[in-house]
Amino acid sequence: MASYSINVNGKTQQVDVLPDTPLLWVLRDSLGLVGTKFGCGIAQCGACTVHLNGTAVRSCSMPVSAIGDKKITTIEGLSEKGDHPVQQAWQEIDVPQCGYCQAGQIMSASALLAKNPKPTEEQISAAMNGNICRCGTYHRIKEAVVLASTKMK
Amino acid sequence: METLTKTNRRDFLKLGLTAGGGLMLGFNWNSASALSMEAMSAETLAANVDFNSYLSISPEDVITIFSPNPELGQNIKTSFPMIVAEELDADWKKVKVVQANLDSKKYERQLTGGSGAVPHSWERLRKAGATARHMLVEAAAKRWKVSSEKLTASTGYVIHPYGQKLTYGELATEAAQIPVPTEVKLKDRKDFKIIGQAIHNVDNHEMVTGKPLYGLDFYRDGMLFAMIQRPAQFGMKLKSVDSAAAKAMQGIVDVVTFKNNVAVVGKSTWEVSKARKALKIEYEKEGDIESTSDHDRIFKELLNSKEATVRRQDGDVTAAFKSAAQVISREYQCPFLSHSPMEPMNFFAHVREDGVELVGPSQTPDMARNATATLLGIAPDKITLELTRLGGGFGRRLKADYVLEAAELSSLIKAPVKVTWTREDDMMGGSYRPAVRYRFEAALDAKGNMVGYKLRGVGINAGNPTREDNFPSGAVENLLIDSVEHKSPITTGAWRAPITNFLAFAEQAFLDEVALVAKKDPVQFRLELLEKAKQSPTGAIKYDIDRMVGVIKLAVEKSGWGQKKNLAQGFSVYFSHRSYVAQVAEIEMKNKMPVLKKMYAAADCGIVINQSGARQQVMGGMVDGLGHALYGQLTFKDGAAEQKNFNNYRLIRYNEVPDVEVHFVDNGIDPTGLGEPALPPTGGAVANAIFKATGKRLYNQPFMKQEEMKGVTLGEKM
Numbered sequence A: 001m002a003s004y005s006i007n008v009n010g011k012t013q014q015v016d017v018l019p020d021t022p023l024l025w026v027l028r029d030s031l032g033l034v035g036t037k038f039g040c041g042i043a044q045c046g047a048c049t050v051h052l053n054g055t056a057v058r059s060c061s062m063p064v065s066a067i068g069d070k071k072i073t074t075i076e077g078l079s080e081k082g083d084h085p086v087q088q089a090w091q092e093i094d095v096p097q098c099g100y101c102q103a104g105q106i107m108s109a110s111a112l113l114a115k116n117p118k119p120t121e122e123q124i125s126a127a128m129n130g131n132i133c134r135c136g137t138y139h140r141i142k143e144a145v146v147l148a149s150t151k152m153k
Numbered sequence B: 001m002e003t004l005t006k007t008n009r010r011d012f013l014k015l016g017l018t019a020g021g022g023l024m025l026g027f028n029w030n031s032a033s034a035l036s037m038e039a040m041s042a043e044t045l046a047a048n049v050d051f052n053s054y055l056s057i058s059p060e061d062v063i064t065i066f067s068p069n070p071e072l073g074q075n076i077k078t079s080f081p082m083i084v085a086e087e088l089d090a091d092w093k094k095v096k097v098v099q100a101n102l103d104s105k106k107y108e109r110q111l112t113g114g115s116g117a118v119p120h121s122w123e124r125l126r127k128a129g130a131t132a133r134h135m136l137v138e139a140a141a142k143r144w145k146v147s148s149e150k151l152t153a154s155t156g157y158v159i160h161p162y163g164q165k166l167t168y169g170e171l172a173t174e175a176a177q178i179p180v181p182t183e184v185k186l187k188d189r190k191d192f193k194i195i196g197q198a199i200h201n202v203d204n205h206e207m208v209t210g211k212p213l214y215g216l217d218f219y220r221d222g223m224l225f226a227m228i229q230r231p232a233q234f235g236m237k238l239k240s241v242d243s244a245a246a247k248a249m250q251g252i253v254d255v256v257t258f259k260n261n262v263a264v265v266g267k268s269t270w271e272v273s274k275a276r277k278a279l280k281i282e283y284e285k286e287g288d289i290e291s292t293s294d295h296d297r298i299f300k301e302l303l304n305s306k307e308a309t310v311r312r313q314d315g316d317v318t319a320a321f322k323s324a325a326q327v328i329s330r331e332y333q334c335p336f337l338s339h340s341p342m343e344p345m346n347f348f349a350h351v352r353e354d355g356v357e358l359v360g361p362s363q364t365p366d367m368a369r370n371a372t373a374t375l376l377g378i379a380p381d382k383i384t385l386e387l388t389r390l391g392g393g394f395g396r397r398l399k400a401d402y403v404l405e406a407a408e409l410s411s412l413i414k415a416p417v418k419v420t421w422t423r424e425d426d427m428m429g430g431s432y433r434p435a436v437r438y439r440f441e442a443a444l445d446a447k448g449n450m451v452g453y454k455l456r457g458v459g460i461n462a463g464n465p466t467r468e469d470n471f472p473s474g475a476v477e478n479l480l481i482d483s484v485e486h487k488s489p490i491t492t493g494a495w496r497a498p499i500t501n502f503l504a505f506a507e508q509a510f511l512d513e514v515a516l517v518a519k520k521d522p523v524q525f526r527l528e529l530l531e532k533a534k535q536s537p538t539g540a541i542k543y544d545i546d547r548m549v550g551v552i553k554l555a556v557e558k559s560g561w562g563q564k565k566n567l568a569q570g571f572s573v574y575f576s577h578r579s580y581v582a583q584v585a586e587i588e589m590k591n592k593m594p595v596l597k598k599m600y601a602a603a604d605c606g607i608v609i610n611q612s613g614a615r616q617q618v619m620g621g622m623v624d625g626l627g628h629a630l631y632g633q634l635t636f637k638d639g640a641a642e643q644k645n646f647n648n649y650r651l652i653r654y655n656e657v658p659d660v661e662v663h664f665v666d667n668g669i670d671p672t673g674l675g676e677p678a679l680p681p682t683g684g685a686v687a688n689a690i691f692k693a694t695g696k697r698l699y700n701q702p703f704m705k706q707e708e709m710k711g712v713t714l715g716e717k718m
Helices: A023-030 A085-092 A102-115 A121-128 A138-151 B042-047 B076-088 B117-144 B168-175 B204-208 B269-277 B292-303 B317-322 B365-376 B401-413 B423-428 B500-517 B522-535 B545-559 B611-630 B680-694
Strands: A002-008 A011-017 A049-052 A055-058 A071-073 B003-006 B015-017 B023-025 B049-052 B055-057 B063-067 B095-099 B152-154 B157-159 B165-167 B183-186 B224-229 B236-242 B252-258 B261-266 B280-285 B309-314 B326-334 B346-352 B355-360 B383-387 B417-420 B436-444 B450-460 B478-486 B568-576 B579-590 B593-604 B659-664
Touching: A002 A023, A011 A023, A023 B269, A049 A102, A055 A102, A085 A102, A085 A138, A085 B204, A102 A121, A102 A138, A102 B204, A121 A138, A138 B611, B049 B117, B049 B168, B055 B117, B055 B168, B063 B076, B076 B095, B076 B117, B117 B152, B117 B157, B117 B168, B117 B183, B157 B168, B165 B168, B224 B269, B224 B401, B236 B252, B236 B261, B252 B269, B252 B401, B261 B269, B261 B401, B292 B436, B292 B450, B292 B478, B317 B436, B317 B450, B317 B478, B326 B500, B346 B401, B355 B365, B355 B401, B365 B383, B365 B401, B401 B417, B436 B500, B450 B500, B500 B522, B500 B568, B500 B611, B500 B680, B522 B545, B522 B568, B545 B568, B545 B579, B545 B593, B545 B659, B568 B680, B579 B680, B593 B611, B593 B680, B611 B659, B611 B680
Parallel strands: A002 A071, B023 B049, B063 B095, B224 B417, B355 B383, B450 B478, B593 B659
Antiparallel strands: A002 A011, A049 A055, A049 A071, B003 B183, B015 B023, B049 B055, B055 B063, B152 B157, B157 B165, B224 B261, B236 B280, B252 B261, B309 B478, B326 B436, B346 B355, B346 B417, B436 B450, B568 B579, B579 B593
16 A cells, blocks of 8 residues: 555645555545546546546556656546536536436546537547547537537636 | 326235324335435434435525436436426526435336336436426415416426415425325427426536545555455366465455455555455366367358257248349357456445445446345345445446455455456456357348348347347248347457347348349338338237337438438448437548548437437447447457457547537427437448448457458547
8 A cells, every 4th residue: 555645636645555555446435526437447448537747647557656746636636616618518418318428528538628618520530539428429529519519618 | 287196005005104294105215214314414314305215495595406316427316306396396506416226116127228217217207207296286375375276387496476475395294285186287299398308417416526426546544455366267166275475465354265355454455456466376177168269160060050049930031042043141240348347347345244334336226236136145134235426337337246246355354345346357357248259141032122031140148149129020922030149258248238239230231231132222222111011011010110100200310311422321220228218320431532521410319308318429429339340359368368458358439439419300209218228239330331432341349459450540530
């Protein structure tokens, strides 16, 4: 066991875990932040997507020992009231079916739009292609990303 | 005109007051005590009036509607309450939806499967709302001392002819004293205000903000974590376990062996997953050890087997094929598929001396509880089952294996435990869509009429892989449908649109080819067969010819079938789970490559409850059907699945879906289900379009692994 101090959603948190523990399981098992989902464990499905210094990363494949002082943002910290433009757009388009992958989808979309508020279709495709939706809500995801881009300040 | 419907005596067996002073109406959907109460304060609870198992109204005018069926993305948690709220004339904005836990005294058919929830519950949900509305109106009539016939109910109010209004909340306690009506009037559909609207998913905000909703999100103080090592090869059983190294690892509490399972129990998910890798396990042979190459050989033998189970026989096929001008024979094969819901299997169990607590995602909570009762040798009423939201199901969570494992483990370690499966566990763990092979044969007379039809289906643990009474049965005088099953240690189960998820492709691709030989337009060919089934049916017809013709015509109209010069169109139509869906796929050739541009769907599921949910259900079903037809494949080597995770088990992704346009037939019949019916036709429409565009016929899935599709990408659309 080792002790790590990590910055999650603007708060510094102490966790005692094995050094190779993926950030995903630190968030879920140690910190109770369960919005970040376990889907595949090998960075193939995107359900575990969080932001690391603003960049979308797969938390299932990122050991806690590699985080250092980088800032982690999870779905719970994306906005205070759940009203980030991407979260709003997701609700307005009524995207989710089972909903399990959607936090990861939203984290991928919000990381894209933060850097590139007016992405092209190809840029959206490149950003979203790593997130699997088994229910097949891709059409609405596309609509929602486009709508969110109109809401970005 | 309003429909007058008698309330079923069985639904209204008894009437009495609950402890809280609320109203309790008898059997199943009407016993009131066990509302999902965590969400409400004690005071609110005491004052709540429980009209029935679906509906409770508080004096503060909160309308709580309970949704009993497991929610896995079919949107039942939104559509069920919409039906109750409609007949109640509630203000949807004031409706609070609560997932009901398992309660077989209050609810019937509390399960998710077979696209059956809305068809089954449609009438009782309407009555649940209408009965309460009636009692609220009568309560207002009593208070105002006017005849209830002079009063109207609208958007959460009972309204006096002079304009005074009372909210349902204000009337709830008095309404509880009104006798339950023996008959209630149900609305005419022209008066629907909520049904047929695009109402957004009631859990949207929770989902987009990452609230704990799913089984895997369930944590409790003192709970242990477990992962289970199961045999990787089907046909093997546990021989010996050396768990010394695993037990010595950080955070590990115990290693427990039961049946063929070795469970590692510890204090966190990561610690148990690491320790599991340190187990040294030996297995020994218990049954046949099969590979995909064995199945290919077995299929060939079974297709020619003399011992088949006859599923349907009309006329004299032998004579028809002997005298035929032309005979067409084709074979189609599909692989096993994993269900792969995004949320891996998991369940929480706490087996105590005095009872058992189960929490998690299940499509069949009642069955899971009863199986647990049998396993542990206790009465089912000693077991509670709390239903979480399901991160997908697709049929995988119809089985209770993962619930039973958790319960058995908890009983052995005498502690609360959550068992988590990894993706690899899930993909290697069985319950697959069975691999199946079909041989279709058609006999045509000199005029191109199909006078004989044969179908043999052979499958690995597939049961009956035919749907013998489906179209074109009834439209062909001489017909034989039979099947042969191979029993295998590789476990299979219902996979979304069981059997028809592949059969529909095979049949619709075959009929396309037969139409071509008969020199007929594929749509016209089907319409002629349907006309024949209508005018001179052969044997029993168990599908609705008019509804099938209805979706065909709508798809033709909306897609501009046959009128687009630069596009290759493929057609498909299928009846499954009481509903009808026709589809057209459009392919454009770009640089000599076929690009799947767009798909059209025309669906008849009767009255559409929720325009938003239903539309997505069709789109999602088509994406599911397309993805698995193109890419889905699970193969076996020495009894073990060769694909273990999404790196080599390919699911369809964002940039691989074509545009989809969805249309519904508006015929006003009672809802017939939509969770599955949009999936089966997709593969056929796409394969038929690929043929039209390239001249290449596809017989086996996944399409993209076939020789014919070498070098083809179908294009990137999004």
